[in-house]
Amino acid sequence: MTSNTTIYRNATVFTGDASVAPRESFAVREGRILAAGDLDAVRLAAGEAEEVDLAGALVTPGVIEGHSHMLMLGESLSKVQLRDAKTVAEVQERLAAARAANPEAPRVLGTSWLFDIFEEGERPTAAMLDAAVPDVPVILDANDLHSVWANTAALEAMGITRETPDPVGGEIVRDENGDATGFLIETAAVKHAWGYLDEVATDDDRDRYLAAAFAAYLETGVTGATEMSFGHPDLAAYRRILDRDGRLPFPVNAHWMLTATGDLESDLAQIAEVASIRDELAARYGDEWLRIAGVKFILDGVIDACTAAMRAPYANGELPGPIWEREFALPTAVAADAAGLQLALHAIGDEASTIALDMVQECIRVNGPRADRRPRVEHLESVADDTIARMAALGVTASMQPVHCDPAVLDHWQAVLGDERAHTGFPWHKFREAGVPLALGTDAPTAPHEAPNNLFIALTAKSALDHSREAYQPQRVFTPANALEALTLGAAYATRRDGEAGRIAAGYRATVVVWSANALTDAPEALLDTEAALTMVDGEVVHGKV
Template identity: 85%
Template structure:
């Protein structure tokens, strides 16, 4: 027997399409949207017996699709010492000492989101600075961008790092003049030593808790879908335990498996076979309604703050680092992944890295032929050349960007290390729009706060959420509200070829909807700050309800 529909009326319903005017009502039944439009037409489609919910003029949108996330890391970060607003080394030390005093039996102290701005010019993180606060247990602090780790002496010992420990491909254990590790791990060194150490220390129960916390945090901020960007065996196991237990996830997730540059061409390509096996086994066991392994993730370069992003011209200090994946190593792996039907997601922050990323896309087209379902994407694009933007449009490559990464409060060091006109031409959203490049917006949590309304505020204003006294960064770049909302919903869904199912409010789509506390189409952008969802629906059922 078909269940009765529910009509949400007296609302401003944004459908996901920036070119369509808001509608006044939407009806859902059995997890799907059955109609959206004027109330009389929606009532006719819903039929007799429909329940009606008066939303009092509230703004409704498709549930947001987090365009770039690290779910387990987000959940874990919520338990760590928060350092994004720590304005000095001394403040970091105070917070770590307080955390140690509050949990004297804890085996380690973990923190997240410290900023490079706290170090005087020419100085870098050292173990000694952390030892002064906590010396008896390991201390591991993720940088705000998750591309560096700051460790104390006990952590270096626990990770087995000594004079003979080799630098991995694409990473560096920073050392002093004597060859001793200083406590600063860059790029793949942070991943190989710090992240692997923490992964070994975590239990399945820990990872299950991290995942549950991430889902809950996102639902509260209006997110009903996510794109995982650092997926691996431990993540897959945690998701499968949730699927085995509940038969579903709190919302659908599309995952990109994180590739490792090993320096061995055969080993690099062999990763693709392992990922294909994991993809096919997952689909056979659980279908594809909730979790799909859709692609692979290349970390082509590092980050500008640490001067590890691959640039065409040197940084202000003269550094000109190469990419983590150079052309010779990246192209064969990209072609193998593409041939297996895996989507390419290419982290490229520097202008040289994004050029290499497009070379990989072009090589896939040359070797494997044109395909309408390829949908490659480049992540971040903080400093990008105009010729690259034009190539992205020609190759139908999605620009996946994160407004929270250019909050003016975190750009001082970013601008200083570039030191020239590039400091004023970053994050060129307007150029992508003008070129017709598909845009998907997200937060890259936990490298930045995951709160969707604050992320939208930066997209609309180029102003700071963290320090509201700051002047906006290059405000000519900003989105219109409708364009930003489309990039957060339909655009992010289209980036993983899911636009028929999610990211839109249309007949037949999954009824993943959000009722908001503010209306970004009509209210001043400041009304969005620090708000949350009022009601989040997943497949028509409340997944978060602030009214109860």
């Protein structure tokens, strides 16, 4: 008779809690952790069991991706990759090659171009892309996913003319004649470029994108994701998987992406719609696999494009305002909070994170204190000390992405700030010292999705893309245990799933990863470009083999 219990022994078992010493074994029964500890105790708890020797490998709870865009990630894996392109000419060469390789394709899509490729004062133009591919639409997402570079055919396909107005919080960049130049910023990119791609994508396309994202994450030990750009196309794709399989490859916590309309009634209507969809989804499927946890406010843009809301001007003198003004942001946040929707607040600039904390405080003032509120601020690239102190006082989670400060992508980021702020970004150490809860992620596909490389940057402040680069402010780095906690239990806490995930402890879901390199004992460089040796979801091995 085959036992339904498996003991995994001879391992370094990090439980998810940095304050707890690693265990040497754990047992799994019926998709749950039965016990974790020394081998004799685990054997006593397990009784008759099969045993698997893990040869001393590091085992942790499965990584919970703290900030992701699943459909975009899956789609981006098939796009022309531009993150390592050094010049406009190199971008043009890659686009021309992609067009020649697939002449029947109706459009050419690319991703992850960097502002560094442009000469000082130069901006992306359609003419640059027309020189490489003039006959079909070319749409290229910036590395940060906050702007789009498009050719003339794409502008025509999107229906952008001289009369097309700028949306709230965005800009269709125009020349002196009023014609669109091919550069769409913030909500203009979302509305026109992403809206157009949503229209031309089929259900089969979206299903393929989502499957690719799940597979890519499982390969590197990610067993849960926090979806940060959820909307109707995403919802339909996830429903199709749930209707077909009754489950997802791993649990996903979704935040519905709100649109700043400049009209409070419209903003509040969005909250009512999301709450209704959340309730209907939970009634139909439960929330074991897919949960609409809350809403996402994009309060500002990004530093590279000089659209992040800062307290002081950029080096070029610009001082843009936020995408969500306080008069709309605060009452909309209060409505979301009253509906039990968790706040996820995109705030890259120090002024935006100030607004984010104002929103949290307004929710507490109007709706009263609540233990399960767990608001979170995303990115926090340039943040003031007083904001960190407020976050600690209010129990607000800092959701941050080490891959965003890979030194290989920071040159332009530092240049546009141009002062001491260029050297004080991403202050992980200050959050830790203040006692702010931390959750780490990648924001894929704005950055590489691989968990081992993300962990490498957290441990070293060095580049996973260009090993010749010097570390960026290495005093910020995590200890291995603290970084692993932020990737697992910290992210589970931020998604309000810490009662079932993020720990290797009795009663928790048996969702774990066996790493190919041991971050607790090996040199961090051993992590680079590795896959998980084994990934398990609810006791089932879904990547690698025992």
